[in-house]
Amino acid sequence: MCFSLPLLGAKVMKVEKVGREMCKANEIAVDSELELELELIPETTIPPTVAEIDRDGEELFVPPLNFAMVDNGVFRSGFPDTANFSFLQTLGLRSIICLCPEPYPDPNTEFLKSNGIRIFQFGIEGYKEPFANIPEDMVREALKVVLDVRNHPVLIHCKRGKHRTGCLVGCLRKLQRWCLSSIFDEYQRFAAAKARVSDQRFMELFDVSSLKHLPATFPSSNSKSGGFNSQGRGWKSYPKY
């Protein structure tokens, strides 16, 4: 089954239902210069950012829930809200990986459009233990997007930035050859009281062998060695968009 959803400013948004809970990775090219092929939605007004102001009258930034830097050019968080947009602008994002299946909210889509940010959506359903069924192939596809520095800076997010995001980051760490206890420690720092054994089991079993040919280290601008390199394998220099 294949169907399309309308999306403001999007050229094509295809969601291919491959299985009951599995959507094939769909890339939504958000570009204000592209014509909308499917359906035009009237322009909506973005709600004003809920900005906090400090004593000097300067705006304060509100990072998304559970925001953190994962590696050079890779960030993680919970679902961004309008209050987070001015902060997100400071990251100069090229793309966002959304791990939720729900249609992207209009204000967020408008934010992507006006900032030229590409979205990769991997619709992984949330679940409650013990009914865990994390789609490994979708995580693998998402990981390939993370590994491609042409997509950097990239923000990975799900709803709360704990489980789906935690699993994807954990698989990245596995490819970066972190030991499991450190991977779980990082996962638990974000999941806290909501940490799931099934997520940790997923990361433990996740097979990275098919991805080992891809560089899992990303360039930094100010390293002594000229690049953050954890495996003796250099990072590729991709052309910029």
Place this chain on the structure above:
Amino acid sequence: MCFSLPLLGAKVMKVEKVGREMCKANEIAVDSELELELELIPETTIPPTVAEIDRDGEELFVPPLNFAMVDNGVFRSGFPDTANFSFLQTLGLRSIICLCPEPYPDPNTEFLKSNGIRIFQFGIEGYKEPFANIPEDMVREALKVVLDVRNHPVLIHCKRGKHRTGCLVGCLRKLQRWCLSSIFDEYQRFAAAKARVSDQRFMELFDVSSLKHLPATFPSSNSKSGGFNSQGRGWKSYPKY
């Protein structure tokens, strides 16, 4: 009172006791080419790294306790152990900020020397609530070291990477204009059950006005805008070492 401690390969290590619990910031220049002025300690053998091995026989990395990336070129953790050295090498560190007053352990000093890493030690005593007395001027000096991209990549650490490190990172976030709730959220993610109200009060009261002329954003190699810039103030291009 002023006294000197011997340090392998160090030119000068001065620890000035200014008050009972306050040490003036002391920079320890670790450089194998410099002559040792004070006392020569026989070369010690670094204990072999406690490496974990994966199924393919490849070495796995063990990041230090509570390790995380704070920003471009800035990392945080607990006290690094010999097991963490091979991981730390992947970061290509230029410097380490140690927030503990104790003499740096010999294996760590040897690691710094052999990797050309400079150490800045700010001896802030650990404490138990309610006897909180965080030396604000020392945190301010440490923050200046963090803000100077010539020291990047830099690792900030204390003993457990929770309180002293958390306060310093929180002060950086304040300068980066994060709202207090996000600063506290990040602090609590690392401190977890050991979070201290007194630390959070310290961050809330910490006055960043004297540091506002310094760039609090750091360059990234792959940003659309050419640099991670959160305040409309560009980052300076410092000469590299």
